[in-house]
Amino acid sequence: MKSEPDTYGLGDLEKEKTTLWDGIRNYQARNFMRSMKIGDQAFFYHSNCKPPGIVGLMQITATKIIDPTQFDSQSKYYDSKSTEINPRWDCVEVKYKGEFSNKLSLEDLKKLYTDEELKVVKKGNRLSIIPVERKTAEDLLLNLGKLI
DNA sequence: GCCAACGTTGGC
DNA sequence: GCCAACGTTGGC
Numbered sequence: 001m002k003s004e005p006d007t008y009g010l011g012d013l014e015k016e017k018t019t020l021w022d023g024i025r026n027y028q029a030r031n032f033m034r035s036m037k038i039g040d041q042a043f044f045y046h047s048n049c050k051p052p053g054i055v056g057l058m059q060i061t062a063t064k065i066i067d068p069t070q071f072d073s074q075s076k077y078y079d080s081k082s083t084e085i086n087p088r089w090d091c092v093e094v095k096y097k098g099e100f101s102n103k104l105s106l107e108d109l110k111k112l113y114t115d116e117e118l119k120v121v122k123k124g125n126r127l128s129i130i131p132v133e134r135k136t137a138e139d140l141l142l143n144l145g146k147l148i
Numbered sequence: 149g150c151c152a153a154c155g156t157t158g159g160c
Numbered sequence: 161g162c163c164a165a166c167g168t169t170g171g172c
Contacts, residue, residue: 004170026155026169048170106171124153126169149172156167 001058001094002047002120002128010044010056013096022067022091023077029129033092036060042094043132043140045120053105054140057147062093098147104140112143 001021003009013019024030036042037060044056067089069077082088104112106121115122117136132140 002170028155052171123171126154128169151172152170154167154169157165159164160162 001042002045002130004048005046006049009046010096010099013044013056013058013094014099016096018061018093018095020065020067020091020093022069022089024067024089024091024128025077025079026127029127030089030091032127032129032131034064034090035131036063036092038063041097041137043137047128051105051107053103053107053109054100054144055103056099057097057144058094059097060092061095065091065093067091100144100146101148102143102145104144 005011008019021033024033040060042058042060043054044058046052046055066087067077069075070079070082070087070089071084072078073080077089079088109118110121112118113121113136118132118140119125119130120132
Protein backbone atom coordinates (compact mmCIF):
# COMPACT_ATOMS: atom_id res chain seq x y z
CA MET A 1 0.00 0.00 0.00
CA LYS A 2 1.56 3.24 -1.19
CA SER A 3 1.50 6.62 0.45
CA GLU A 4 3.54 9.76 -0.05
CA PRO A 5 5.59 10.47 3.09
CA ASP A 6 4.91 14.22 2.69
CA THR A 7 1.17 13.51 2.89
CA TYR A 8 1.03 10.53 5.23
CA GLY A 9 4.17 8.59 6.02
CA LEU A 10 5.02 5.60 8.18
CA GLY A 11 5.93 8.01 11.00
CA ASP A 12 2.40 9.40 10.98
CA LEU A 13 0.96 5.90 11.33
CA GLU A 14 3.40 5.12 14.13
CA LYS A 15 2.03 8.10 16.07
CA GLU A 16 -1.63 7.36 15.29
CA LYS A 17 -1.30 3.57 15.72
CA THR A 18 -4.30 2.97 13.41
CA THR A 19 -5.77 4.87 10.49
CA LEU A 20 -8.40 4.62 7.78
CA TRP A 21 -6.82 4.10 4.40
CA ASP A 22 -9.25 6.55 2.82
CA GLY A 23 -9.05 8.67 -0.31
CA ILE A 24 -8.62 5.78 -2.73
CA ARG A 25 -10.34 6.85 -5.96
CA ASN A 26 -9.32 4.12 -8.33
CA TYR A 27 -11.64 1.17 -8.84
CA GLN A 28 -8.89 -1.41 -9.19
CA ALA A 29 -7.21 -0.26 -5.98
CA ARG A 30 -10.58 -0.21 -4.22
CA ASN A 31 -11.30 -3.74 -5.35
CA PHE A 32 -7.98 -4.95 -3.99
CA MET A 33 -8.91 -3.42 -0.62
CA ARG A 34 -12.27 -5.20 -0.79
CA SER A 35 -10.45 -8.51 -1.08
CA MET A 36 -8.51 -7.90 2.15
CA LYS A 37 -9.39 -9.70 5.37
CA ILE A 38 -8.95 -8.74 8.99
CA GLY A 39 -5.55 -9.98 10.13
CA ASP A 40 -3.93 -9.66 6.69
CA GLN A 41 -0.61 -7.90 6.65
CA ALA A 42 0.41 -5.14 4.26
CA PHE A 43 3.68 -3.49 3.34
CA PHE A 44 3.84 0.29 3.72
CA TYR A 45 5.46 1.76 0.61
CA HIS A 46 6.71 5.35 0.45
CA SER A 47 6.05 6.77 -3.01
CA ASN A 48 6.98 10.00 -4.79
CA CYS A 49 10.05 10.51 -2.62
CA LYS A 50 13.75 9.72 -2.45
CA PRO A 51 14.10 6.86 -2.42
CA PRO A 52 10.72 5.24 -2.99
CA GLY A 53 10.37 1.79 -1.43
CA ILE A 54 9.05 -0.49 1.30
CA VAL A 55 9.59 0.93 4.77
CA GLY A 56 7.22 -0.77 7.18
CA LEU A 57 4.57 -3.31 8.01
CA MET A 58 0.87 -2.94 8.81
CA GLN A 59 -2.02 -5.17 9.71
CA ILE A 60 -5.62 -4.88 8.51
CA THR A 61 -7.87 -4.33 11.53
CA ALA A 62 -11.22 -3.61 9.84
CA THR A 63 -12.66 -3.99 6.35
CA LYS A 64 -15.51 -2.68 4.19
CA ILE A 65 -15.62 0.72 5.85
CA ILE A 66 -17.48 3.42 3.94
CA ASP A 67 -14.91 6.09 3.09
CA PRO A 68 -16.26 9.20 4.87
CA THR A 69 -14.27 11.63 2.72
CA GLN A 70 -16.46 10.97 -0.33
CA PHE A 71 -19.36 12.85 1.30
CA ASP A 72 -17.25 15.74 2.62
CA SER A 73 -17.52 18.64 0.18
CA GLN A 74 -14.48 20.23 1.86
CA SER A 75 -12.30 17.20 1.20
CA LYS A 76 -10.14 16.81 -1.87
CA TYR A 77 -11.55 13.29 -2.07
CA TYR A 78 -15.17 14.52 -2.26
CA ASP A 79 -17.19 12.67 -4.89
CA SER A 80 -20.41 14.44 -5.87
CA LYS A 81 -21.63 11.35 -7.69
CA SER A 82 -21.51 9.15 -4.61
CA THR A 83 -24.65 8.80 -2.49
CA GLU A 84 -25.22 7.60 1.06
CA ILE A 85 -27.54 4.91 -0.28
CA ASN A 86 -25.08 3.77 -2.88
CA PRO A 87 -21.56 4.78 -1.84
CA ARG A 88 -18.82 4.29 -4.38
CA TRP A 89 -15.79 4.20 -2.15
CA ASP A 90 -14.86 2.10 0.82
CA CYS A 91 -11.64 1.40 2.60
CA VAL A 92 -9.90 -0.58 5.32
CA GLU A 93 -8.46 0.30 8.70
CA VAL A 94 -4.79 -0.48 9.24
CA LYS A 95 -2.63 -0.82 12.35
CA TYR A 96 1.05 0.03 12.68
CA LYS A 97 3.24 -3.04 13.12
CA GLY A 98 6.70 -1.55 12.78
CA GLU A 99 9.47 -0.16 10.68
CA PHE A 100 11.86 -2.54 8.92
CA SER A 101 15.52 -2.55 9.95
CA ASN A 102 16.50 -3.19 6.33
CA LYS A 103 14.24 -1.04 4.17
CA LEU A 104 14.21 -1.90 0.48
CA SER A 105 14.17 0.88 -2.10
CA LEU A 106 12.48 0.44 -5.46
CA GLU A 107 15.98 0.06 -6.90
CA ASP A 108 16.68 -2.81 -4.48
CA LEU A 109 13.31 -4.40 -5.22
CA LYS A 110 13.99 -4.36 -8.95
CA LYS A 111 17.24 -6.23 -8.35
CA LEU A 112 15.55 -8.84 -6.16
CA TYR A 113 12.29 -9.51 -8.00
CA THR A 114 10.87 -9.70 -11.49
CA ASP A 115 7.75 -7.84 -12.68
CA GLU A 116 5.75 -10.99 -12.15
CA GLU A 117 7.04 -11.80 -8.67
CA LEU A 118 6.37 -8.26 -7.41
CA LYS A 119 4.05 -6.15 -9.51
CA VAL A 120 5.06 -2.86 -7.91
CA VAL A 121 8.40 -3.00 -9.74
CA LYS A 122 6.70 -3.14 -13.12
CA LYS A 123 7.25 -0.02 -15.19
CA GLY A 124 4.22 2.21 -15.45
CA ASN A 125 2.42 0.72 -12.47
CA ARG A 126 0.53 3.58 -10.87
CA LEU A 127 -1.81 1.60 -8.66
CA SER A 128 -1.52 2.64 -5.04
CA ILE A 129 -2.65 -0.76 -3.76
CA ILE A 130 -1.11 -3.86 -5.27
CA PRO A 131 -1.42 -7.47 -4.13
CA VAL A 132 1.73 -9.44 -3.26
CA GLU A 133 1.93 -13.19 -3.72
CA ARG A 134 2.42 -15.10 -0.46
CA LYS A 135 5.70 -16.61 -1.65
CA THR A 136 7.12 -13.20 -2.55
CA ALA A 137 5.78 -11.68 0.66
CA GLU A 138 7.53 -14.32 2.78
CA ASP A 139 10.79 -13.73 0.92
CA LEU A 140 10.38 -9.98 1.31
CA LEU A 141 9.91 -10.34 5.06
CA LEU A 142 13.24 -12.18 5.25
CA ASN A 143 15.00 -9.52 3.18
CA LEU A 144 13.51 -6.61 5.12
CA GLY A 145 15.05 -7.67 8.43
CA LYS A 146 13.56 -7.02 11.84
CA LEU A 147 10.69 -4.81 12.89
CA ILE A 148 11.90 -1.85 14.92
C1' DG B 149 10.29 19.68 -14.44
C1' DC B 150 9.59 15.96 -17.73
C1' DC B 151 6.97 12.46 -19.44
C1' DA B 152 5.33 7.46 -19.86
C1' DA B 153 1.59 5.03 -18.70
C1' DC B 154 -2.22 4.82 -17.43
C1' DG B 155 -7.61 6.20 -16.04
C1' DT B 156 -11.67 9.20 -16.79
C1' DT B 157 -14.81 12.14 -19.21
C1' DG B 158 -17.94 13.34 -22.57
C1' DG B 159 -19.20 14.27 -27.44
C1' DC B 160 -20.66 11.72 -31.18
C1' DG C 161 -19.28 1.74 -28.07
C1' DC C 162 -15.46 4.60 -29.79
C1' DC C 163 -11.93 7.67 -29.02
C1' DA C 164 -9.85 12.37 -28.45
C1' DA C 165 -8.81 15.27 -24.90
C1' DC C 166 -7.62 15.78 -20.53
C1' DG C 167 -6.06 14.63 -15.74
C1' DT C 168 -3.17 11.94 -12.53
C1' DT C 169 0.54 9.10 -10.75
C1' DG C 170 5.03 8.63 -9.72
C1' DG C 171 9.74 7.37 -11.25
C1' DC C 172 13.49 9.71 -12.96
